[in-house]
Amino acid sequence: MAKKYPETKILSRNFGVENSWTLDVARERGAYKSLEKALEEMTPDQLIEEVKTSRVRGRGGAGFPTGVKWGFVPKENDKPKYLVLNADESEPGTFKDRYLMELDPHLVLEGCLLCAYACGLSTIYIYVRGEYPLSIERLEGAIEEARKAGFIGKKVLGKKGFDVECYVHPGAGAYICGEETGMLESLEGKRGHPRIKPPFPAVEGAFGCPTVINNVETLAHVPWIVEHGGQAFADQGIQPDPDNPKALGSSGTKLMGVSGPVKNPGVWEFEFGITVKELIYDYAGGPLDGREVKAVIPGGLSMPVLTADELDVKMGFDDLVKVGSGLGTGTAIVMDDSCDMVEACENIAHFFADESCGQCTPCREGCHWMEKIFARIKGGEGTPADLDLLERLFINIEGRTICALADAAVWPLRSIIRKFRHEFLAKMPGTDAADGEDPKAAEAETVGAK
Amino acid sequence: MTSTNGAPVSPPEAVEFPPKEIKKECDEIVARYPTRMAACLPVLHVAQRHFGGWVSPEVEAGVAEYLGVSDSHIRGLLTFYAMYNDKPAGRHEVWVCRTLTCWLLGAEKLRETALAKSGCEKPGMTSPDGKFLVKNMECLGLCEAAPAVFVDGKPHVNVSNEQLEKLMDACE
The missing domain is CATH 1.20.1440.230 (NADH-ubiquinone oxidoreductase 51kDa subunit, iron-sulphur binding domain)
Structure with a gap:
C-alpha cells in the first residue's frame, strides 16, 4: 500500500489536548510567545515584511496574499483602524475554523493581536456566525482571560502606544455575511448587503475607517510565522510557478476537511501537496461500502466539481485552478454514485x-x-x-x-x-x-x- | 393613522427596552461599538431570548427606540437574518440543516420526521399546539458529523430519525 501523505501539527497542535482552550494550558504550550517576541524584537513594518515573505494566502476562499493586504492599510490616518476577523464560516461543507475557535481560541487571538500590532489597529471585532454557540463561548472566555493577563487592553504587555480592544460580534444566520463587505454592513447593524468596491476596506471599511479583514485560519498561521520566520513558512508546501506570475504557490500548511458519504469525514492539517484523492481515500476512508465516488467539490460548495477521474490533483490554490476548479476553503464535499x-x-x-x-x-x-x-x-x-x-x-x-x-x-x-x-x-x-x-x-x- | 382601506391602524406600543433583567447586558453591548446601530444584531439576540423566542412589533419598537433606529430598520434585520423570528415561536425550536452535505446524508427524512412529530404544516411554521417551531436552515457548519440539527440552540450531530424523535420527546 502506498505510504500516506503525512499529517502536520502546526495549527492543529493543540487539538485533542485536554482543556486546550484555557489560557493556562495554551500558555504551557507556547501561546503568546510570538506576540511577546514581536513586541520586543520587531517593528510593525518588519512584521508585515515577514508575513509577505511567508507568502501566506488567505484561507477563506479567495487566496489573496495576506502580507500584501496588510500593506494596503494607510499609515498616515488619524481615524481609528479596525480588524474584523472573518469567523462567519458560512460556506457549506466548511468547518475548519470552528475547530480552531473551539479548540485553540488563544491561537486565534494571538494571530489577531499580531495583525493589530503590524497594521496599527485599535479594535478587533471577531464576527462569528450565530450558529457557532461553542465558538462564541470559547472566544469570549479566551478574550476575558487574555484581558486579565494583559494581552488585550491598554499598553499590551507594557508596550507603549499599543492599545487594543477585542469583542465577539455574533452573526444571525446569513451566508452573505461571509463576504467581506457584507460582513462590514452586518457589523454596523444592517442587512448584509455587500458594498461596491472601491473603496476597499483597507482604506474605508468598518464605520468608514481603515479595516483589515482576514479569515480565522489565515491569522492563526501568523504566530508560527513570527516564531520561525516567513522564509521557513514559504519553504513549505507548493512553490510558485516561475513561468506563471499568477501562480503564487501554496505555502505552508492548511486545514483540509472532507464531508459527505465517506467512511471517516473530518479535518486534518497538511503541508500543501496532498492530492484530492489521497485526502479522500487515505484520510476520509473513501466512499461507504459498496459505493463509488462520483463527484467532489474540493473546497466548500462554491467551486466547480471534479469527477472521479479528476482527483489526482493537488489540493493547492493554483493546481486546482489549472484543472478548472478551485481550492475555496479547502474542505471537500464528496458525492457518491447514489447521488442524483x-x-x-x-x-x-x-x-x-x-x-x-x-x-x-x-x-x-x-x-x-x-x-x-x-x-x-x-x-x-x-x-x-x-x-x-x-x-x-x-x-x-x-x-x-x-x-x-x-x-x-x-x-x-x-x-x-x-x-x-x-x-x-x-x-x-x-x-x-x-x-x-x-x-x-x-x-x-x-x-x-x- | 389609517390603512389603505380606511380602517384605523395604531402603531405598536413599544415595550420598555431594555427591561431591567437584561439592561446591563444590553448596555455593555452598546458600549463596544462607535455607533448604536452596530449593536442591533447582538441586542436582538438578547431581546429574542428574553421575550419568548421571537421579536414582536412591540419589542421591535422598543429595540428601535433604544438603539436610535427606525422600527422598519429592525424589521429589515428580522426578515433578513435566519436566526430571528418575527412571528410567535414555539416553546421549542428545531432547526434542520438542508444544505448539500446534510442532504446527501438524509436531511430530508429528518425534516419530514420533525414536521410529522411536531404537527407543523411546513418549515418556518409553529405547530398548532404552540410547542414547536421547525425551521429549515442552510449549512450549520457541522458537516463532518452530518446530518445535523439544533434543538433550542443546541447542536446535535450524526442524528438518526429515531434520535430526533427522542430529542423532541424530551421537550416539555
Missing part, C-alpha cells in the same frame, strides 16, 4: 436562491430561475433546451453582480450540467438517454451537437 445530480443541482441552487441578499437582479432572480429549471427537469418536464437556457442564464449571472455570490452559484452548477449531462437528459422524455440508450453515447452526441 439533478436533485443535487436543485439543492445547490436553492441554497444560493435562499442566501442571495437581493441587491442585484441577476442573482436575486437568476438563482430562483435556476432552481425552478432544475425542479422542472427533476419532475420529468424538462427538455434539452432547458440546458441551453441554463447556459444562457450562467452567462447573464456570472460577473454581473456586486459580489461573488452569484459566481459561486454558477460555478458548481455549470460544471455539473456539463460533466453529468447524460443524467439530465435521462430525465427528459424523448431523448436517447431517457429511452435507455447508452448514456455515454447520448452524452457524446449532445456535446458534439453544441
Whole structure:
C-alpha cells in the first residue's frame, strides 16, 4: 500500500489536548510567545515584511496574499483602524475554523493581536456566525482571560502606544455575511448587503475607517510565522510557478476537511501537496461500502466539481485552478454514485436562491430561475433546451453582480450540467438517454451537437 | 393613522427596552461599538431570548427606540437574518440543516420526521399546539458529523430519525 501523505501539527497542535482552550494550558504550550517576541524584537513594518515573505494566502476562499493586504492599510490616518476577523464560516461543507475557535481560541487571538500590532489597529471585532454557540463561548472566555493577563487592553504587555480592544460580534444566520463587505454592513447593524468596491476596506471599511479583514485560519498561521520566520513558512508546501506570475504557490500548511458519504469525514492539517484523492481515500476512508465516488467539490460548495477521474490533483490554490476548479476553503464535499445530480443541482441552487441578499437582479432572480429549471427537469418536464437556457442564464449571472455570490452559484452548477449531462437528459422524455440508450453515447452526441 | 382601506391602524406600543433583567447586558453591548446601530444584531439576540423566542412589533419598537433606529430598520434585520423570528415561536425550536452535505446524508427524512412529530404544516411554521417551531436552515457548519440539527440552540450531530424523535420527546 502506498505510504500516506503525512499529517502536520502546526495549527492543529493543540487539538485533542485536554482543556486546550484555557489560557493556562495554551500558555504551557507556547501561546503568546510570538506576540511577546514581536513586541520586543520587531517593528510593525518588519512584521508585515515577514508575513509577505511567508507568502501566506488567505484561507477563506479567495487566496489573496495576506502580507500584501496588510500593506494596503494607510499609515498616515488619524481615524481609528479596525480588524474584523472573518469567523462567519458560512460556506457549506466548511468547518475548519470552528475547530480552531473551539479548540485553540488563544491561537486565534494571538494571530489577531499580531495583525493589530503590524497594521496599527485599535479594535478587533471577531464576527462569528450565530450558529457557532461553542465558538462564541470559547472566544469570549479566551478574550476575558487574555484581558486579565494583559494581552488585550491598554499598553499590551507594557508596550507603549499599543492599545487594543477585542469583542465577539455574533452573526444571525446569513451566508452573505461571509463576504467581506457584507460582513462590514452586518457589523454596523444592517442587512448584509455587500458594498461596491472601491473603496476597499483597507482604506474605508468598518464605520468608514481603515479595516483589515482576514479569515480565522489565515491569522492563526501568523504566530508560527513570527516564531520561525516567513522564509521557513514559504519553504513549505507548493512553490510558485516561475513561468506563471499568477501562480503564487501554496505555502505552508492548511486545514483540509472532507464531508459527505465517506467512511471517516473530518479535518486534518497538511503541508500543501496532498492530492484530492489521497485526502479522500487515505484520510476520509473513501466512499461507504459498496459505493463509488462520483463527484467532489474540493473546497466548500462554491467551486466547480471534479469527477472521479479528476482527483489526482493537488489540493493547492493554483493546481486546482489549472484543472478548472478551485481550492475555496479547502474542505471537500464528496458525492457518491447514489447521488442524483439533478436533485443535487436543485439543492445547490436553492441554497444560493435562499442566501442571495437581493441587491442585484441577476442573482436575486437568476438563482430562483435556476432552481425552478432544475425542479422542472427533476419532475420529468424538462427538455434539452432547458440546458441551453441554463447556459444562457450562467452567462447573464456570472460577473454581473456586486459580489461573488452569484459566481459561486454558477460555478458548481455549470460544471455539473456539463460533466453529468447524460443524467439530465435521462430525465427528459424523448431523448436517447431517457429511452435507455447508452448514456455515454447520448452524452457524446449532445456535446458534439453544441 | 389609517390603512389603505380606511380602517384605523395604531402603531405598536413599544415595550420598555431594555427591561431591567437584561439592561446591563444590553448596555455593555452598546458600549463596544462607535455607533448604536452596530449593536442591533447582538441586542436582538438578547431581546429574542428574553421575550419568548421571537421579536414582536412591540419589542421591535422598543429595540428601535433604544438603539436610535427606525422600527422598519429592525424589521429589515428580522426578515433578513435566519436566526430571528418575527412571528410567535414555539416553546421549542428545531432547526434542520438542508444544505448539500446534510442532504446527501438524509436531511430530508429528518425534516419530514420533525414536521410529522411536531404537527407543523411546513418549515418556518409553529405547530398548532404552540410547542414547536421547525425551521429549515442552510449549512450549520457541522458537516463532518452530518446530518445535523439544533434543538433550542443546541447542536446535535450524526442524528438518526429515531434520535430526533427522542430529542423532541424530551421537550416539555
